[in-house]
Amino acid sequence: MMRAAGIWGRRVGAALAVTGMALPLSVAFGAPAQAASCTTKAGPDQKKVEKFLGRPVDGKQSTGDCHAIRNFQTSHGISPAIGYAGPVTWGVMDLINHQKAAGSNPNKAKNCPTNKGRIACVDLTRQLSWIQDGSKLKFGPVPVRTGRNGYETRTGSKKIYWRDINHVSSVYNVAMPYSQFFDGGEAFHSIAGSVWSPPGSHGCVNMRKSDAKKYWSLLRNGDDVYVYGRKPGT
Incomplete structure (x- = not known):
């Protein structure tokens, strides 16, 4: 589900x-x-x-x-x-x-792997995501909205395994445009509201439409995703 x-x-x-x-x-x-x-x-x-x-x-x-x-x-x-x-x-x-302080070098601390080629990085602590190829930044960083307390976005190394541009959740009956699933029901996708609105998602990585659309154009099935850190309050 x-x-x-x-x-x-x-x-x-x-x-x-x-x-x-x-x-x-x-x-x-x-x-x-x-x-x-x-x-x-x-x-x-x-x-x-x-x-x-x-x-x-x-x-x-x-x-x-x-x-x-x-x-x-x-x-x-x-x-x-x-x-x-x-x-x-x-x-x-x-x-x-x-x-804002992340600027154009969000992986300064080298927390996201640089030895996997193209990879989408998700920093839960700063609620940021970006796409890099090796150590070269390809897109981002962009603000994201990850899982709230009790629905935390799972950390670790993952891969995109299914993409559905017009996905609708069978659990919550809400639209999830530009969905790219990387861990069970967790996916990158756009939302209509603010990515800063508390308390967070049900585990997915929520994005602004323009950012989710760019991720859709840059990523493919099999691409790596790495999630690390901890969202404050979770």
Whole structure:
């Protein structure tokens, strides 16, 4: 049976898992959600969130702060989108910072094998994936959304064994475009919502459509996949 298809540090990861479990499907899959009221309360991560968004860093919640935070929450599938600068919102921002820091050398630490030719690498810790050939980067890195707590994406060496461009999950009855399966029901595929929305997938490596489409064009059955690290909060 096919399984359809974060954030830094254990405490933040746990908060993401708890809050994300209540994420409405309308938000998780990109449908418009009803607008929520904007909170006047400053959150525990107010200053860090303000700095990330380029707002005045004073630790005080303003109307402008709230609207900027709420816009970020809405676009990244964070619920409730009320403009509160809490650990879930900061966790996503911090993850994005780490993803940006990877730059054009995501395998600097050599965690993904460089002796297998073409290989798709998945770093669960940074929620990043890329395709390399030996030590040469061919595409990426791109942000991904892997398995939530209890549905962790399995680590280790794998191979793509089945591709289905218009796959629909028989378990969850959701579309999984550009599916490339590499471990049981776990696959690369695109989703309609944000790849940053907590708490995560049911084991698959979720991707933005343009990235999943590029993976489809670059990978073939038999190509290697290597998954390593640990998604915070799992």
